[in-house]
Amino acid sequence: MSSESDERTKPSSGVDSSSVDDSIEGNVGGNGPLKKGPWTSAEDAILVEYVTKHGEGNWNAVQKHSGLARCGKSCRLRWANHLRPDLKKGAFTPEEERRIIELHAKLGNKWARMAAELPGRTDNEIKNYWNTRIKRRQRAGLPIYPPDICLQSLNENLQSDNMNNLSSGNVHHPDLMPVNNFEIPAVEFKNLELNQQLYTPGLMDYPAGNLLGVPASSLLSQGLNSPYHNKSLLPTVHSSKRLRGSESFFHALNTPICNAFPGGNQYQSDSSMQIGKTSVLSSYDHNPAATEHARSSSLPNGSHAVINGNPSSEPAWAMKLELPSLQTQMGTWGSPSPSSPLPFFESVDILIQTPPNEHMQSCNLLPQNSGLLDAVLYESETMKTSKSNGVQQTPHVSSVAVNTLDASARVLPETEWGAYEEQLSPLGNSSSSVFSESTPVSGNSLDEPFSSGTLPVKEEARNGGLVPYDNGVETRNQTIFSRPDFLLASNCFGPVKHPTKEHSLLKDAIGTLLGDDLNRDCKNVDAGATPSAQAHDHDSGGWNAMPTV
DNA sequence: AACAACTGCAACCGCGACAGA
DNA sequence: TTCTGTCGCGGTTGCAGTTGT
Numbered sequence: 001m002s003s004e005s006d007e008r009t010k011p012s013s014g015v016d017s018s019s020v021d022d023s024i025e026g027n028v029g030g031n032g033p034l035k036k037g038p039w040t041s042a043e044d045a046i047l048v049e050y051v052t053k054h055g056e057g058n059w060n061a062v063q064k065h066s067g068l069a070r071c072g073k074s075c076r077l078r079w080a081n082h083l084r085p086d087l088k089k090g091a092f093t094p095e096e097e098r099r100i101i102e103l104h105a106k107l108g109n110k111w112a113r114m115a116a117e118l119p120g121r122t123d124n125e126i127k128n129y130w131n132t133r134i135k136r137r138q139r140a141g142l143p144i145y146p147p148d149i150c151l152q153s154l155n156e157n158l159q160s161d162n163m164n165n166l167s168s169g170n171v172h173h174p175d176l177m178p179v180n181n182f183e184i185p186a187v188e189f190k191n192l193e194l195n196q197q198l199y200t201p202g203l204m205d206y207p208a209g210n211l212l213g214v215p216a217s218s219l220l221s222q223g224l225n226s227p228y229h230n231k232s233l234l235p236t237v238h239s240s241k242r243l244r245g246s247e248s249f250f251h252a253l254n255t256p257i258c259n260a261f262p263g264g265n266q267y268q269s270d271s272s273m274q275i276g277k278t279s280v281l282s283s284y285d286h287n288p289a290a291t292e293h294a295r296s297s298s299l300p301n302g303s304h305a306v307i308n309g310n311p312s313s314e315p316a317w318a319m320k321l322e323l324p325s326l327q328t329q330m331g332t333w334g335s336p337s338p339s340s341p342l343p344f345f346e347s348v349d350i351l352i353q354t355p356p357n358e359h360m361q362s363c364n365l366l367p368q369n370s371g372l373l374d375a376v377l378y379e380s381e382t383m384k385t386s387k388s389n390g391v392q393q394t395p396h397v398s399s400v401a402v403n404t405l406d407a408s409a410r411v412l413p414e415t416e417w418g419a420y421e422e423q424l425s426p427l428g429n430s431s432s433s434v435f436s437e438s439t440p441v442s443g444n445s446l447d448e449p450f451s452s453g454t455l456p457v458k459e460e461a462r463n464g465g466l467v468p469y470d471n472g473v474e475t476r477n478q479t480i481f482s483r484p485d486f487l488l489a490s491n492c493f494g495p496v497k498h499p500t501k502e503h504s505l506l507k508d509a510i511g512t513l514l515g516d517d518l519n520r521d522c523k524n525v526d527a528g529a530t531p532s533a534q535a536h537d538h539d540s541g542g543w544n545a546m547p548t549v
Numbered sequence: 550a551a552c553a554a555c556t557g558c559a560a561c562c563g564c565g566a567c568a569g570a
Numbered sequence: 571t572t573c574t575g576t577c578g579c580g581g582t583t584g585c586a587g588t589t590g591t
Contacts, residue, residue, distance in 0.1 A: 036561075060575065072575080074561080081560070112578055123578075124559075132557060 035069040039078055043068060047075055048083055081122045088120030092129055100126055102152065105145050 035043075050066040056079065059072030068075065081087075092100070096118055103114040111123035111130075118126065137143070 038560085058575080073577095076576080077560075109579075111580095127579080128558060128560095135556085 034063070034071050034074075036074065039070075039082070043070065044078070044083055047078060051079055051083075081124050084122075086120055087122065092121070096121065097129075097133075100130060101145060104130060105152075 039047075046066050046068045047062065047070075050062050050068070054061075054065070059076045062068055062072060062075045063070060070078070099118060100114060103110075103117055107113050109127070109130075111127040114126050115121050115123040
């Protein structure tokens with residue numbers, strides 16, 4: 001495709017350049033095929049010298065002018081990730097770690113943007129760190145985001161939203177759009193509302209219409225009335241990719257509200273995996289009213305409704321795991337509303353602490369013990385049955401809402417998060433159900449909830465997800481089915497790649513609890529971590545515009 | 550102690566998108 | 571309009587270190 005890609009003529013050795021072997025001739029100065037694989041010191045020196053002389057950019061000229069047998073892209077990456085003089089080396093500091101968490105809560109998988117906020121760190125470095133962290137936390141059954149991060153991001157989002165409204169009404173400032181597209185798109189709430197009205201029968205299965213006596217409209221109004229209304233929302237993970245095509249935008253309009261809810265999306269995905277690609281759309285195409293409503297809605301640019309709304313070319317189940325980062329969840333579930341029965345932050349707290357219940361009940365029917373395939377098949381059957389009844393399911397809507405309302409009695413002070421996490425997270429139905437399940441994981445944690453083990457996380461799987469919750473009520477941990485890694489695993493129906501060992505799991509959990517970043521996160525709640533005020537022209541200059549520490 | 554399995558890390562790859570010529 | 575250069579990002583790969591058997 002790109003010229004850079006085309007430049008590659010040699011198969012990659014797949015080996016990074018960190019271990020430079022000076023004894024190896026780096027094919028420096030050769031006119032032969034471009035070299036790949038590890039960079040040698042000689043090559044590094046040439047590249048450094050070239051950049052020193054000519055500056056950054058025009059990387060393809062490096063080969064011509066310096067004789068370096070590397071494609072421009074390779075040179076750029078080498079420089080950016082290794083040779084850049086302002087790079088910080090070494091492990092992330094606790095403050096950096098916290099900042100990454102904050103940024104990820106805000107930006108999703110926008111590694112480059114995150115890197116711009118972390119001077120001296122590269123996007124790749126941050127990405128690797130994050131993926132490692134996610135894997136670690138998921139193994140330990142811990143939430144991805146500490147609650148303070150949730151709240152902070154939410155507050156920032158609210159503030160930016162207000163500023164946005166003041167300055168431009170419903171028109172989003174283009175500069176803010178990529179960052180502030182966290183809120184729930186109005187279209188999704190409207191769709192949801194429509195679906196509530198149109199598909200009331202479906203509430204028998206997923207009673208989202210009346211949740212513990214609270215009309216769904218009340219909950220929905222949180223989105224409709226909240227400042228997030230009319231705003232783009234969901235953190236994007238790679239929104240830029242998806243938003244770049246208008247095609248995606250319009251395809252997305254055909255997609256359901258469930259995509260507004262990370263879990264809903266995931267549940268949909270479960271079914272879709274079996275039903276197939278067309279089911280994703282067909283499930284909802286019968287709802288022209290909602291679709292039309294969506295079209296007529298003031299769907300904001302960059303809306304995660306679009307982002308999460310899976311275009312036909314990229315069905316929900318096939319979508320790359322996209323972290324609906326914090327605002328997604330917060331915006332969806334924690335939006336303040338006058339009609340909300342819960343204070344805003346309290347709702348957040350509940351969300352953090354509350355395991356899903358409603359959907360769990362329905363899931364109790366799942367032949368879950370038989371494994372992934374059965375579960376997926378069941379989901380598929382459920383969906384088909386519902387569809388035959390003309391029902392638009394919004395399973396996660398109901399479950400989330402119920403959880404939100406139902407668990408109000410279990411609200412804990414925010415400061416008790418750490419203790420609470422220790423109580424719950426590794427032991428069953430953790431808050432990670434909310435905060436980690438939607439996190440993209442490129443790693444191999446697919447197997448973790450399903451392999452046998454002694455930790456409750458695994459016990460859930462063995463018992464079909466039935467785990468005793470702290471109040472003694474047996475609930476099903478929907479995490480198993482809503483986790484993206486489950487979806488991945490289910491999607492492939494492949495064998496577990498790396499059976500996780502019990503002890504390693506325990507080790508991870510303990511390590512995470514005792515010495516890992518969460519504790520640091522909690523300790524550093526008040527440590528500042530204010531968003532960097534530095535403005536980086538990341539788009540125009542990329543990394544070279546990054547300030548030096 | 551030896552081997553295997555697992556994990557983290559750094560780098561590369563492929564692709565899509567944008568901007569400018 | 572097309573092509574080229576560049577950037578961003580998710581995914582993948584292979585090495586090295588660690589842990590388990």
